[in-house]
Amino acid sequence: MEIASLHEIFLRSKGVVTDTRKIEENNLFFALVGDHFNGNEFAVQAIEKGACFAVIDNANYHIGDRTILVQDSLKTLQELAKYHRQHLxxxxxxxxxxxxxxxxxxxxxxxxxxxxxxxxxxxxxxxxxxxxxxxxxxxxxxxxxxxxxxxxxxxxxxxxxxxxxxxxxxxxxxxxxxxxxxxxxxxxxxxxxxxxxxxxxxxxxxxxxxxxxxxxxxxxxxxxxxxxxxxxxxxxxxxxxxxxxxxxxxxxxxxxxxxxxxxxxxxxxxxxxxxxxxxxxxxxxxxxxxxxxxxYTPSNNRSQIVEKGKVKIILDAYNANPSSVQAALNNFADLEQKNKAVILGDMLELGAEAATEHQNIVDQLSEHGIENAYLIGENFYKTKGSQLKFKNFEEFKEAFPRTLKKNKDDLFLIKGSRAMALERTLELF
CATH class of the missing domain: 3.40.1190.10 (Mur-like, catalytic domain)
Known part of the structure; x- marks a missing residue:
């Protein structure tokens, strides 16, 4: 099917959906394929849930007039988006x-x-x-x-x-x-x-x-x-x-x-x-x-202020890399609060630079005089420093409540890569 014809179908639809759990009546479903999923397998389900058409790229899942067979569903989605952008x-x-x-x-x-x-x-x-x-x-x-x-x-x-x-x-x-x-x-x-x-x-x-x-x-x-x-x-x-x-x-x-x-x-x-x-x-x-x-108020774990009793938390756990962690620590060190602590999770996708960059962050903690620091993850665990280190979140989860009660810190910075999911820490306060 030509992109112009598919665009006409799109304009009559209620919009594109790639997840059958979000299907609404008259949606246009695109069956995308990834490493761990095959959207073609859900084409029938999409139509049963109310999709007007399902765009597929595997002929084995063709079920008649309601499926549109293309060579590559993802590429077709991208071409449709470009065509629509030019149309508007x-x-x-x-x-x-x-x-x-x-x-x-x-x-x-x-x-x-x-x-x-x-x-x-x-x-x-x-x-x-x-x-x-x-x-x-x-x-x-x-x-x-x-x-x-x-x-x-x-x-x-x-x-x-x-x-x-x-x-x-x-x-x-x-x-x-x-x-x-x-x-x-x-x-x-x-x-x-x-x-x-x-x-x-x-x-x-x-x-x-x-x-x-x-x-x-x-x-x-x-x-x-x-x-x-x-x-x-x-x-x-x-x-x-x-x-x-x-x-x-x-x-x-x-x-x-x-x-x-x-x-x-x-x-x-x-x-x-x-x-x-x-x-x-x-x-x-x-x-x-x-x-x-x-x-504008930040949300979704991005520099949010969260209060747990008398403890104030800067929750910045959506993502982390060396540049953003250094900036967050510089700012945190400048805040006037006396009893401060940081909880840092591994920075991921650093490749061969992982060891060096994690050690640089540990050194920066010492330079700022931030004594109460909890470091979570295999990369931080291998660094040299006096900070408390934990191989994984489960180890940290077991130890943190005891140290929290002992140290009585009232301002925390929580930051780590998305895969570390450090927003889980809030449950421990």
């Missing part, structure tokens, strides 16, 4: 980076929604499946799209750009994330910059942080840029943004407007500044920008 023709801002993508995306969505009917990436749907699903969630009423792009190997951002065809772009930063796939920090920079390459080749606009030397160097010859700086009176900045407070919540000033936020950590300054920068570019009223950012 709306402006799209893409963002990527090592840290802060999702928080920045949520802030951008909040600000842009003050002027446009905006659709943004839901949760963390930022890969070769998530980006197409995000594009297909947009319709004729959508006025602006915000698409988050994640990557763990080279050429992935380039591929996602070819699907989303962004008009605007922003890279949060370049850090030590997914080193196993990228090979080195230089590999990270090269891969994330694929967004810049796409935008420059198509003469599109780039938002950037003037104080990031890597971004400045890469954009020296590109004229369609709009930049921000956190240094007072930076003459090259298109908008002046000043930091005013970081104890514990971040506040900023831009022009004559002060914004008090629900975000913790100096690492969030650039995330906020990017949202202000984009809002300013699209001439969104300053008070609307202030309301949007002030009302």
């Amino acid at each position: 023709g709306l402006p799209i801002l893409a963002l990527t980076g090592s840290n802060g993508k999702t928080t920045t995306k949520e802030l951008l969505n909040a600000v842009l929604s003050k002027k446009f009917k905006t659709v943004a990436t839901t949760g963390n749907l930022n890969n070769h499946i998530g980006v197409p699903l995000t594009l297909l969630s947009m319709d004729q009423s959508t006025e602006f799209g915000v698409v988050e792009m994640g990557a763990n190997h080279a050429k992935e951002i380039e591929f996602l750009c070819d699907i989303a065809l962004p008009d605007y772009g922003y890279i949060t930063n370049f850090g030590k994330a997914h080193l196993e796939g990228f090979g080195s920090l230089e590999g990270v920079i090269h891969a994330k910059s694929e967004l810049y390459q796409h935008l420059i080749e198509h003469e599109k606009t780039i938002f950037y942080n003037l104080e990031d030397p890597i971004q400045k160097k890469k954009l020296m010859t590109h004229t369609k840029v709009y930049g921000f700086a956190l240094t007072k009176h930076n003459p090259a900045s298109d908008i002046k943004i000043e930091l005013t407070q970081n104890h514990p919540f971040v506040s900023v000033h831009f022009n004559d407007t002060e914004i008090r936020t629900n975000l913790i950590g100096s690492y969030n300054f650039t995330n906020i500044a990017a949202a202000i920068c984009v809002g300013s570019y699209f001439k969104i009223d300053e008070q609307d920008i202030k309301v949007a950012i002030s009302n």
Whole structure:
């Protein structure tokens, strides 16, 4: 079936679904195949649950007019998303980076929604499946799209750009994330910059942080840029943004407007500044920008403040890499609270650099004088230091209640890679 014909079916449907547990009447089901699942096996179930059609790529599961047989379901999903994006023709801002993508995306969505009917990436749907699903969630009423792009190997951002065809772009930063796939920090920079390459080749606009030397160097010859700086009176900045407070919540000033936020950590300054920068570019009223950012509250284990009795917890357990953990520890060390402790889980996908990077974090704990530290996971267990170490969460779970009662710490930072699921720690307080 041609993509144009499939698009007509899509437009008459209630939207695309890839999980039969989420099927609603008149959905268009795509049978995707992974290492541990075969969506073709659920085509019949999808139709029985109310799907209008099931797109499959295995003839053994063809059951008549309600199934659409294609060569590759995933590739067809991606082609349909690109076709739909071109059909709508709306402006799209893409963002990527090592840290802060999702928080920045949520802030951008909040600000842009003050002027446009905006659709943004839901949760963390930022890969070769998530980006197409995000594009297909947009319709004729959508006025602006915000698409988050994640990557763990080279050429992935380039591929996602070819699907989303962004008009605007922003890279949060370049850090030590997914080193196993990228090979080195230089590999990270090269891969994330694929967004810049796409935008420059198509003469599109780039938002950037003037104080990031890597971004400045890469954009020296590109004229369609709009930049921000956190240094007072930076003459090259298109908008002046000043930091005013970081104890514990971040506040900023831009022009004559002060914004008090629900975000913790100096690492969030650039995330906020990017949202202000984009809002300013699209001439969104300053008070609307202030309301949007002030009302944003982080969720999903990202820099959340959780209170358990008299204990206050900074829960930042959605993800972790060397750059983000170092930033979190720097901020935590600056907080004035006396009785502080950290719970850190292994940073994953670091490949050959795992041992070195975990030891660097342990050394940083000592440099900051953070004495009460609980380190969980095989990588941290192998490090040298006086901190309490546990091979796995079960060992930590057994020991932690006793040490908690003994030390009486009242401020905790919890951070680790997603697979460590350190939000489980909350049950132990």
